[in-house]
Amino acid sequence: MTPTPQAASSNHPQPAGEHSLTALRQMILIRRFEEKCAELYNAGKIHGFVHLYIGEEAIAVGVIAQLQPEDAIVATYREHGHALVRGVPATAVMAEMYGKQEGCSRGRGGSMHLFDAATRFYGGNAIVGGGLPLAVGLALADKMAGRARVTACFFGEGAVAEGEFHECLNLSALWKLPVLFCCENNLYAMGTALRRSESETDLCLKASSYEMPAWPVDGMDVEACQDAARRALTAVRGGGGPLFLEFRTYRFRAHSMFDPQLYREKQEVEEWKKRDPILTFGARLREAGLLDDNVLKSIEDDVAAEIDRSVEFAEAGTWEPVEELTRFVYSERTRP
Amino acid sequence: MSAEGAAAQTVRITYREAMRQAIREALIRDPRVFLMGEDVGRYGGCFAVSRGLLEEFGPERIRDTPLSESAFVGAGIGAAMGGMRPIVEIMTVNFSLLALDQILNNAATILHMSGGQFNIPLVIRMTTGAGRQLAAQHSHSLEGWYAHIPGIKILTPATLEDARGMLWTALEDPDPVLIFEHGGLYNTEGELAADAGAVEIDHAAVRRAGSDVSLIAYGGTLGKALRAAEELAAGGIDAEVLDLRTLRPLDTESILASVTRTHRAVIIDEGWRSGSIAAEVSARIMEGAFYELDAPVARVCSAEVPMPYPRHLEEAALPQAATVVQTVRAMVGKRD
Ligand SMILES: Cc1ncc(C[n+]2csc(CCOP(=O)(O)OP(=O)(O)O)c2C)c(N)n1
Secondary structure, eight states: OOOOOOOOSSSOOOOOHHHHHHHHHHHHHHHHHHHHHHHHHHTTSSOSOOOOOTTOHHHHHHHHTTSOTTSEEEOOSSOHHHHHHHTOOHHHHHHHHHTOTTSTTTTSSOTTOOOBGGGTBOOOOOSTTTHHHHHHHHHHHHHHHTOOOOEEEEEEGGGGGSHHHHHHHHHHHHTTOOEEEEEEEOSEETTEEGGGTOSSOOHHHHHHTTSSOEEEEETTOHHHHHHHHHHHHHHIIIIIOOEEEEEEOOOOSOSSSOOOOTTSOHHHHHHHHTTOHHHHHHHHHHHTTSOOHHHHHHHHHHHHHHHHHHHHHHHHOOOOOGGGTTTTSSOOSOOO | OOHHHHHHOEEEEEHHHHHHHHHHHHHHHOTTEEEEETTSSTTOOTTSTTTTHHHHHOTTTEEEOOSOHHHHHHHHHHHHHTTOEEEEEEEEHHHHGGGHIIIIIIITTHHHHTTTOOOOOOEEEEEEOOOSSOGGGSOOOOHHHHTTOTTSEEEOOOSHHHHHHHHHHHHHSSSOEEEEEETTTTTOEEEEETTOOOOOOSOOEEEEOOSSEEEEEOGGGHHHHHHHHHHHHHTTOOEEEEEOOEEESOOHHHHHHHHHHHSOEEEEEEEESTTOHHHHHHHHHHHHHGGGOSSOOEEEEEOSSOOOSSHHHHHHHSOOHHHHHHHHHHHHTOOO
16 A cells, blocks of 8 residues: 555644744635635626635645745636635736636636636646646656656546546656646535545545555645645655645535535535634634734734725726637737 | 317426426336436436436436546447447536547447447437536537537437427437537426427428528527527518528438528528538538529638637627628628
8 A cells, every 4th residue: 555644633733823824814815715706706796607615725725835936736627725825816816707807817717717827827627637637748848858846736536537537647657747636535526425436435545556655634734734745745856756645625615606515414514614724723823822813803804905905906807808809719929 | 188189288398397308208218218427316417407317216227427428428338239228418518528539439430330230329418508608618519520420410409399309319219319408598498388209300490481591500599590580570581590400410401492492591500610510501502502592601600719708708709699680681781
């Protein structure tokens, strides 16, 4: 079996002050940003499919903060949080949700297709498993060019059933490519529970069969995520090839904006909510004397202001002129 | 009640419900029939078409599959060769591309390649089309592409009768049949004969008779063609509306007959213009009714761009009734 260093959440070292508050703030930013998105969806400002990350924030926050600016990220349609933590401005993300041309994809992608070249954010991808080959290719380019960069590839456990998952794990391990595979196992692919779609539900066992280290991580614990990511990135940067992290997590909301959730018990959702990554980490920070009501309030106020600015920005944004509909179907080599 | 009385009775029904009744009837009539695909069971179908069927028929016949389009479409092909009558559901046409290898290299070829030994009585249903702001990985209309492939049949039910009646006929066909359900149609509601059942799938249908121009449409564009015809009628132009219904094999005879009556043709197609089914229809008119034409054939298709997210750009990218009206007016030289 695979070497699986215990990434358990039990014995935490003392959280370090400023660093921890940053992580807490990022998780709160994602949470409040998405709550606002849900509100704006119901108000008819945002359309299409919108997949909320609420409950899973610790993963994006824990992993992405450990990346270097030159590293790359490939994500899925559930990627608002990843974009925000990576530093895509909330204004540009919100404008994209609205479909305004000031959005990070010019408004053309919407919720599921956030792109940002400046932060090497290679997209939300709405084809399950569709991002994995891209990550393998980005890493291949880095390796061939002799660049010591890593590509972090996020995907849900549903993607594990796709052929592309297996093809990509194999290829990246075979060629020893610097990919960090981050599987966000929230137990359900839409309405399909993992145990109803996989004969072997131990995802690390599957990944390790491709000869790569594979570690389970408590995805509800931001420190466990940070710690695992840090160690994993060191290993990948060392040239040893890809590594697989399985983050065990849970989505608190529907798959997309609406679904009657016929496939799971309310009780189960409530149980997981007790492990809310923001609440549990907040409690730990309080115990360590790093957080009190005042500090929390200032974080919440600060986040609220940032979100207000993003909504104002999106509201003030403009629609791309229809005349530009056919721009960028092909590259513009010379533009007057 | 007399047979006549029963035939005259209608029920109010949605396209979605008509489709569900068709699946349900097939499951009842033929024990070899089963439905399989992603989230068809517990979740109730991603467009809620199969809701309730799992409870009625059980998990053997309403089979939730893992996210593995190539595997379960291929399994459908194998099961069909093994004597079953599978209905395979693919969530949307964009995801069917993950199974394109199976559809093209196996389903469409095995009969011919095996010298006629193995036929494949398989039905694949999938959603197609845009109009719901789902952006470029969930909105395309690729049925015209599929219609390029010999060895399969392509059905595009646009009416309640066809949603209710095409499936059974498709299941009785000895060869693979693909049914494309336009996502914008599921909620359309209307009257359907209470005893509606199987319909033939070999012919196009005149949905509105007229003498000045033939509007040739199918699936999601039929409604737009009918609306355009109403508007044209108000301006004194009498349009005939032909619903292709089946894109392969194309009912060339009905197309030519219509053009022979009206001497003008506009083809309305949600696919991209280049290499589209509209191009094929146009070519057949040139080949078979060139000397009947009073004007060049015109096409109203989707703009040649990946489908954008914001509503105004999506609308600009799609064929619209207003564009059809303009095109026809220019063609017949009448303006108001
Ligand atoms: C190839 C493909 N098949 C089906 C879908 C429809 N679909 C969208 S999300 C989803 C569930 C994916 O679950 P998972 O990978 O676990 O990620 P999660 O949504 O839980 O984050 C499905 C079936 C799709 N987008 N792409």
